[in-house]
Amino acid sequence: MSVQAIPRDYSLSGGHQDAVELDDDRIVERMEETWWKPKLSRQQMREIMQRRDGPALRHYSLWFALLAASAYLAVVSWGTWWAIPAFLVYGTIYSSSDASWHECGHGTPFRTHWLNEVLYHVTSFMTMREAYMWRWSHSRHHTHTYIVGRDPEIQVQRPADLLKIAMDFFYIRSGPPEVWRVFRNALGRPNADVLDFMPERELPKMYWSSRIYMAIIAAFAIWSIAIGSFLPMMFVLLPRFYGGWLHQLLGLTQHAGLGEDTYDHRENTRTVFINPVFAFLYMNMQYHIEHHSMPMTPFHALPKLHEAVKDQMPPPYKSLWECYKEMIPALIKQATEDPSYKIIRPIPADPEPITPEQVAAPEAAGEWVEVCAVEDLDEEDVIRLDHGSRTLAVYRLKGDRFYATDGLCTHEYAYLADGLVIDGVIECPLHNGRFDIATGRALRAPACDHLETYPVERRGNTLFVRVA
Numbered sequence: 319m320s321v322q323a324i325p326r327d328y329s330l331s332g333g334h335q336d337a338v339e340l341d342d343d344r345i346v347e348r349m350e351e352t353w354w355k356p357k358l359s360r361q362q363m364r365e366i367m368q369r370r371d372g373p374a375l376r377h378y379s380l381w382f383a384l385l386a387a388s389a390y391l392a393v394v395s396w397g398t399w400w401a402i403p404a405f406l407v408y409g410t411i412y413s414s415s416d417a418s419w420h421e422c423g424h425g426t427p428f429r430t431h432w433l434n435e436v437l438y439h440v441t442s443f444m445t446m447r448e449a450y451m452w453r454w455s456h457s458r459h460h461t462h463t464y465i466v467g468r469d470p471e472i473q474v475q476r477p478a479d480l481l482k483i484a485m486d487f488f489y490i491r492s493g494p495p496e497v498w499r500v501f502r503n504a505l506g507r508p509n510a511d512v513l514d515f516m517p518e519r520e521l522p523k524m525y526w527s528s529r530i531y532m533a534i535i536a537a538f539a540i541w542s543i544a545i546g547s548f549l550p551m552m553f554v555l556l557p558r559f560y561g562g563w564l565h566q567l568l569g570l571t572q573h574a575g576l577g578e579d580t581y582d583h584r585e586n587t588r589t590v591f592i593n594p595v596f597a598f599l600y601m602n603m604q605y606h607i608e609h610h611s612m613p614m615t616p617f618h619a620l621p622k623l624h625e626a627v628k629d630q631m632p633p634p635y636k637s638l639w640e641c642y643k644e645m646i647p648a649l650i651k652q653a654t655e656d657p658s659y660k661i662i663r664p665i666p667a668d669p670e671p672i673t674p675e676q677v678a679a680p681e682a683a684g685e686w687v688e689v690c691a692v693e694d695l696d697e698e699d700v701i702r703l704d705h706g707s708r709t710l711a712v713y714r715l716k717g718d719r720f721y722a723t724d725g726l727c728t729h730e731y732a733y734l735a736d737g738l739v740i741d742g743v744i745e746c747p748l749h750n751g752r753f754d755i756a757t758g759r760a761l762r763a764p765a766c767d768h769l770e771t772y773p774v775e776r777r778g779n780t781l782f783v784r785v786a
């Protein structure tokens with residue numbers, strides 16, 4: 319049966335009637351009231367979000383060793399039939415750079431910030447996702463997950479294009495347009511969707527980064543031509559195509575066949591148990607509902623987060639097979655009969671809400687308002703202070719240093735007190751924007767505007783902040 323329905327307009331700039339209008343109220347409503355959040359105590363959240371370098375150093379040591387070993391086998395087997403399995407292994411590991419692009423983009427694998435950034439840029443190139451553009455794109459994906467007309471990363475659009483899905487096991491349909499997009503950006507001619515989610519001030523960085531990507535690819539292409547062999551190209555760019563099967567196999571499980579335009583990640587996202595080898599290459603992204611619910615969770619802590627919230631989640635799929643057994647018929651149905659069809663997951667009733675740890679100060683309390691007792695704040699901790707219509711974040715850093723800033727992120731709508739304090743920096747819980755706590759200076763995109771700061775005083779055992 320052919321599909322009669324008019325395809326939905328998934329472009330960000332199309333102005334289709336299905337697109338969700340975005341204005342400040344809408345963001346506030348969605349972030350504050352509508353997106354479902356797991357019920358966890360502040361203490362549990364802090365423990366789960368804690369950053370460490372050790373797990374990521376071990377992970378990347380093994381990952382790069384496997385990549386180098388498979389590259390060596392691929393080179394020495396070139397010209398023999400053994401090159402086929404050798405390059406398949408190399409290409410599969412190379413393409414798993416996509417997981418690293420994703421995790422480092424969130425800034426969570428390492429405690430040391432520059433390590434996240436270096437790995438982010440290296441693996442962004444490997445997976446052919448230009449680093450600056452995709453950082454903004456992915457922020458939008460997290461704010462508007464599977465909201466049609468707002469999310470630039472809806473992988474399977476409706477009606478489902480089964481041929482595209484199949485071809486993308488070797489990145490054949492999505493890869494060339496992505497390379498073309500980098501090329502356009504290198505020329506300084508981004509398309510309308512990119513302009514929709516990238517602020518103008520970030521565009522020059524994207525242009526220069528795209529030019530570097532193109533220069534590296536051109537250098538390898540010239541090398542290949544010069545020696546009359548495409549062997550050099552087998553190590554850059556092409557692996558993302560011939561080795562892309564695992565990326566597609568796992569990536570499809572994240573959202574395909576589930577709901578759109580819902581504000582509950584349990585309805586549009588999956589968690590699927592997979593084998594340890596895949597989990598290693600995928601950096602635990604199989605815990606995908608958990609990831610969307612708390613994007614600040616480092617990859618190594620996702621199993622712990624899963625344990626903490628599993629009673630609030632739909633049951634995870636026990637295997638890829640169990641997932642695909644349900645997903646394939648659903649995608650066929652979306653492609654051939656009913657584009658609006660979606661898989662509905664069982665969602666448990668919410669437990670009693672945990673009262674958020676925040677302080678409400680009476681507006682009429684004067685210039686200096688009482689925040690809390692000193693012992694209510696641990697070291698490297700933050701608490702939210704509501705004062706009239708204003709929200710502040712009050713911090714305790716190492717060495718009993720106390721600070722206060724605006725309590726809402728300057729990028730979108732997120733309470734900074736739900737974020738993570740780390741080495742004098744507050745990380746926003748929504749897109750990992752970073753601010754210097756002492757000065758309020760924005761340190762990391764997508765947060766670009768600075769925070770106001772406020773004086774804090776310790777009087778005996780009590781903290782006061784001057785809000786006027």
Ligand code: FES
Nearest residue numbers: 727729730746751
């Ligand atoms: S809301 Fe996006 S970085 Fe804070």
